[in-house]
Amino acid sequence: MAATSKRLLLSDLVSSDKIDKVPSNYIRPISQRPNLRHVFHDSIPLIDLSHLYGPNRCHVVDQIGRACREYGFFQVKNHRVPESTIANMMQIARDFFKLPEEERLKIYTDDPTRTTRLSTSFNIRTEKIANWRDFLRLHCHPLQDYIHEWPTNPASFRDHVAEYCRSVRGLALQLIEAISESLGLDRNYISRQLGKHGQHMALNYYPPCPQPDLTYGLPGHTDLNLITILLQDHVPGLQVLRKGHWIAVDPVPNTFIINIGDQIQVISNNKYKSVLHRAVVNCDEERISIPTFYCPSPDAVIGPAPELVTDDEPAVYRQFTYGECYNKFWNRGLATETCLDMFLATN
Numbered sequence: 001m002a003a004t005s006k007r008l009l010l011s012d013l014v015s016s017d018k019i020d021k022v023p024s025n026y027i028r029p030i031s032q033r034p035n036l037r038h039v040f041h042d043s044i045p046l047i048d049l050s051h052l053y054g055p056n057r058c059h060v061v062d063q064i065g066r067a068c069r070e071y072g073f074f075q076v077k078n079h080r081v082p083e084s085t086i087a088n089m090m091q092i093a094r095d096f097f098k099l100p101e102e103e104r105l106k107i108y109t110d111d112p113t114r115t116t117r118l119s120t121s122f123n124i125r126t127e128k129i130a131n132w133r134d135f136l137r138l139h140c141h142p143l144q145d146y147i148h149e150w151p152t153n154p155a156s157f158r159d160h161v162a163e164y165c166r167s168v169r170g171l172a173l174q175l176i177e178a179i180s181e182s183l184g185l186d187r188n189y190i191s192r193q194l195g196k197h198g199q200h201m202a203l204n205y206y207p208p209c210p211q212p213d214l215t216y217g218l219p220g221h222t223d224l225n226l227i228t229i230l231l232q233d234h235v236p237g238l239q240v241l242r243k244g245h246w247i248a249v250d251p252v253p254n255t256f257i258i259n260i261g262d263q264i265q266v267i268s269n270n271k272y273k274s275v276l277h278r279a280v281v282n283c284d285e286e287r288i289s290i291p292t293f294y295c296p297s298p299d300a301v302i303g304p305a306p307e308l309v310t311d312d313e314p315a316v317y318r319q320f321t322y323g324e325c326y327n328k329f330w331n332r333g334l335a336t337e338t339c340l341d342m343f344l345a346t347n
């Protein structure tokens with residue numbers, strides 16, 4: 001009986017116990033279900049980064065600024081992350097989730113403070129309803145502080161993932177400069193606010209689901225970090241909230257999806273919003289997505305940029321350390337309410 005399975009990981013419950021119904025702890029109340037028939041296919045902007053370092057830079061920066069203001073989400077092409085690096089990363093993720101259960105379970109933990117961990121749902125210590133997802137979470141910057149914790153099986157895991165992390169970090173730094181400029185700030189302003197900088201990633205594995213109308217891979221949430229760079233495979237599942245409607249972001253090969261996280265919302269003093277998004281699942285195919293969460297280091301002090309605070313637009317948030325915000329985020333379930341409410345300026 002699936003509902004009484006003792007398996008720690010969802011993928012093993014799905015593949016070994018051959019369930020044909022979603023177990024009760026994954027079922028959302030009727031009012032919170034995804035309503036998959038009410039989804040729009042209007043897309044988010046696709047921005048070509050090839051001119052970011054040419055004479056047309058300001059044009060690309062304008063496009064990025066507009067996408068941040070209007071959508072909080074955009075896709076990028078010609079981003080200089082090699083296709084082979086992307087293909088190797090996706091293949092290693094696929095291979096990792098195919099390892100035998102006992103091999104994967106060596107790094108399983110439900111402790112969200114661990115810097116390398118395989119787990120399931122979002123935070124099973126705090127949530128009441130589980131999510132249809134397993135994930136491997138890694139810290140990746142500074143690389144030498146964490147790489148020794150990473151899996152060594154598959155054998156090329158560390159090499160391929162490290163190469164991907166370095167390359168995507170280069171893209172993150174370019175985007176952060178462009179976002180800084182698009183706000184009218186010095187190109188290096190945001191980068192300077194991030195302390196030693198931080199970079200985390202997740203390898204998300206969403207198994208096929210017998211009743212995708214009843215549950216989520218991940219329910220609506222905003223990302224806590226600065227910006228997220230998402231790689232997804234060919235299976236749709238990401239949806240973004242726009243003007244009260246969920247729109248599906250269908251995969252485009254060799255592009256990344258970028259979204260503004262909560263820390264850009266704070267630094268921009270609410271000019272750019274960290275937008276709700278969610279992952280839905282489907283009956284037919286497994287889905288893999290690989291978000292890179294670029295973030296400040298825990299000791300970095302985050303607050304609205306002084307240049308963006310005026311008499312007409314006073315500071316919306318007080319200053320806080322990223323570590324403080326990060327701990328609050330992981331100590332509660334994944335919620336549609338932003339944790340930024342805890343850091344509002346008291347006028």
Ligand code: OGA
Binds near residue numbers: 202278
């Ligand atoms: C996330 C996330 C979306 C996806 O991991 O924060 O929003 O498509 N993932 O997996």
Ligand code: NI
Binds near residue numbers: 221222223277
């Ligand atoms: Ni997210």
